[in-house]
Amino acid sequence: MGEFIMKTDNYILGIETSCDETAAAIVKNGKEIIANVVASQIDSHKRFGGVVPEVASRHHVEQITMVLEETFKKADMTWKQIDAVAVTEGPGLVGALLVGVNAAKALAFAKQKPLVGVHHIAGHIYANRFEREFEFPLLALIVSGGHTELVLMKEHGSYELIGETRDDAAGEAYDKVARVLELPYPGGPQIDRLAAEGEESIDFPRAWLDKDSFDFSFSGLKSSVINKTHNAAQRGENLDKHDIAASFQASVVDVLITKTWKAAEKYHVKQVIVAGGVAANQGLRQALTEKFKRTGIPLLVPPLKLCTDNAAMIAAAGFVSYKQGKRSGWDLNANPSLVLQ
Amino acid sequence: MNILAMDTSNQILGVALLKDGQLIGDITTNIKKNHSVRLMPAVNQLMHEVNMTPTELDKIVVAKGPGSYTGVRIGLTTAKSMAWSLDIPVVGVSSLEALAWQGRFYDAYICPFFDARRGLVFTGLYQTKDNKLELVDDEKNVLMEDWLKMLDRTGKDVLFLSPDINKHEELIRSYLGDRAIIPEGPFHLANPSHLGFAGLHLQPDSTHALTPNYLRLAEAEANWLKKEQAKNG
Ligand SMILES: [Zn+2]
Numbered sequence: 001m002g003e004f005i006m007k008t009d010n011y012i013l014g015i016e017t018s019c020d021e022t023a024a025a026i027v028k029n030g031k032e033i034i035a036n037v038v039a040s041q042i043d044s045h046k047r048f049g050g051v052v053p054e055v056a057s058r059h060h061v062e063q064i065t066m067v068l069e070e071t072f073k074k075a076d077m078t079w080k081q082i083d084a085v086a087v088t089e090g091p092g093l094v095g096a097l098l099v100g101v102n103a104a105k106a107l108a109f110a111k112q113k114p115l116v117g118v119h120h121i122a123g124h125i126y127a128n129r130f131e132r133e134f135e136f137p138l139l140a141l142i143v144s145g146g147h148t149e150l151v152l153m154k155e156h157g158s159y160e161l162i163g164e165t166r167d168d169a170a171g172e173a174y175d176k177v178a179r180v181l182e183l184p185y186p187g188g189p190q191i192d193r194l195a196a197e198g199e200e201s202i203d204f205p206r207a208w209l210d211k212d213s214f215d216f217s218f219s220g221l222k223s224s225v226i227n228k229t230h231n232a233a234q235r236g237e238n239l240d241k242h243d244i245a246a247s248f249q250a251s252v253v254d255v256l257i258t259k260t261w262k263a264a265e266k267y268h269v270k271q272v273i274v275a276g277g278v279a280a281n282q283g284l285r286q287a288l289t290e291k292f293k294r295t296g297i298p299l300l301v302p303p304l305k306l307c308t309d310n311a312a313m314i315a316a317a318g319f320v321s322y323k324q325g326k327r328s329g330w331d332l333n334a335n336p337s338l339v340l341q
Numbered sequence: 342m343n344i345l346a347m348d349t350s351n352q353i354l355g356v357a358l359l360k361d362g363q364l365i366g367d368i369t370t371n372i373k374k375n376h377s378v379r380l381m382p383a384v385n386q387l388m389h390e391v392n393m394t395p396t397e398l399d400k401i402v403v404a405k406g407p408g409s410y411t412g413v414r415i416g417l418t419t420a421k422s423m424a425w426s427l428d429i430p431v432v433g434v435s436s437l438e439a440l441a442w443q444g445r446f447y448d449a450y451i452c453p454f455f456d457a458r459r460g461l462v463f464t465g466l467y468q469t470k471d472n473k474l475e476l477v478d479d480e481k482n483v484l485m486e487d488w489l490k491m492l493d494r495t496g497k498d499v500l501f502l503s504p505d506i507n508k509h510e511e512l513i514r515s516y517l518g519d520r521a522i523i524p525e526g527p528f529h530l531a532n533p534s535h536l537g538f539a540g541l542h543l544q545p546d547s548t549h550a551l552t553p554n555y556l557r558l559a560e561a562e563a564n565w566l567k568k569e570q571a572k573n574g
Pocket residue numbers: 120124144276277308309
């Protein structure tokens with residue numbers, strides 16, 4: 001019967017363009033990064049004080065094939081070795097997502113490979129699998145510019161939303177507070193940096209909501225910071241930006257940690273995972289690490305460069321769907337409000 | 342020589358396959374439906390019907406705009422990604438030029454245009470010379486009234502081609518009267534087989550460098566430039 005090749009390893013090409021990073025990656029067996037290329041547009045969007053969707057989409061179409069080529073070069077691999085193409089289908093900016101989705105479809109069609117659509121947040125969760133194998137049930141806290149969610153996973157590829165924000169995402173609150181403090185874009189890392197040097201001298205509110213709720217709310221906190229700052233300015237007082245940042249961050253971190261810890265206990269999870277751009281926040285990382293050191297539940301926080309958007313995480317999540325036999329058709333579309341399930 | 346031509350730059354979704362300079366199949370729809378959902382299935386269906394596999398393709402031609410920003414990007418992203426992965430050349434052809442092909446044998450100026458809202462159009466001026474279509478006046482995003490005044494001054498007959506012709510016909514007549522030639526029916530719709538022919542002899546673009554022919558800056562970028570210019574006096 002000719003040569004018989006035992007193929008045990010799977011290589012997935014991942015593509016991610018949901019916001020302002022054009023990214024591609026090749027991942028082996030869902031847990032080993034072979035190549036991971038991210039072309040950031042942050043310098044372009046800085047001048048607008050935030051991501052402009054049309055500008056982001058324009059950059060994506062200019063960058064996409066270059067990023068792909070660099071990925072294959074870095075991996076030193078050919079298409080023959082690729083088992084499937086995984087792509088972020090949502091949520092995100094629709095015009096930005098469309099570039100990745102259509103690129104992935106074109107590649108999968110041209111090279112006759114299976115196509116797998118991936119939820120962006122599933123990707124963020126799976127960024128942790130490069131560090132350590134998952135143990136179920138596990139709890140994931142996702143914090144980013146667009147998300148603040150608690151997700152319970154009982155097995156690979158299964159996601160149960162147990163808590164989410166009722167208004168602003170944590171990252172959104174960071175950005176808005178940064179604007180009030182007149183910090184340059186992006187504001188999150190700036191607040192984190194100021195907070196490290198400030199003192200928690202202002203008692204900002206913490207929204208606990210109903211007693212047993214794992215939902216979040218950050219709009220009240222955001223308003224409180226804005227009011228305090230404006231009132232002080234009207235009285236001619238000068239509040240120390242470092243202290244505002246430290247107090248604001250303390251409130252955010254307090255709520256995130258308390259709810260995560262409560263959920264972890266309730267569901268008897270074996271691991272807690274932190275994911276999303278805000279997971280790069282030093283204040284949050286430190287506080288979480290300390291809290292969970294005492295509980296005995298292992299805490300996974302991805303390395304900094306895997307916290308922010310990348311395609312390796314999409315390939316890792318895509319690998320799981322691929323193995324479970326999930327496939328997308330040639331009619332796959334970008335879905336800006338895709339639900340995690 | 343097998344060529345795949347794709348156009349999703351405006352409402353038309355057009356896909357055509359050419360073999361040695363001959364059309365062997367095409368799919369065209371002129372309905373308000375999502376290009377992102379329908380382009381790849383259309384390519385798949387057409388290639389399946391003519392019994393061709395992606396590896397048999399030698400060249401890809403794509404309409405690069407102007408038109409809907411999103412539509413243009415869907416076509417270009419698909420064309421670039423296919424061409425890159427198959428390691429074959431890709432050519433971007435202006436969507437206006439592709440439309441001008443519908444009037445290629447008419448002895449007059451050819452003015453293809455797309456409505457760009459608020460009285461604006463994406464347009465350019467073409468004519469056929471030595472059996473070749475050539476650009477007489479650069480493609481631009483311009484107020485239709487200003488454009489018609491300019492066309493009036495040329496003193497020549499002008500053939501107008503546009504899927505949005507109904508919206509502008511009255512204004513065109515008011516400026517050019519009988520010198521405006523406005524055909525009926527399908528002449529106003531770009532044809533993907535013409536797009537393929539237009540790209541047949543064109544030098545390929547660099548796959549990485551091929552970018553949409555937007556003819557207009559992103560709004561945020563235009564505003565930012567205005568502010569910068571004001572700052573720098
Ligand atoms: Zn993200």
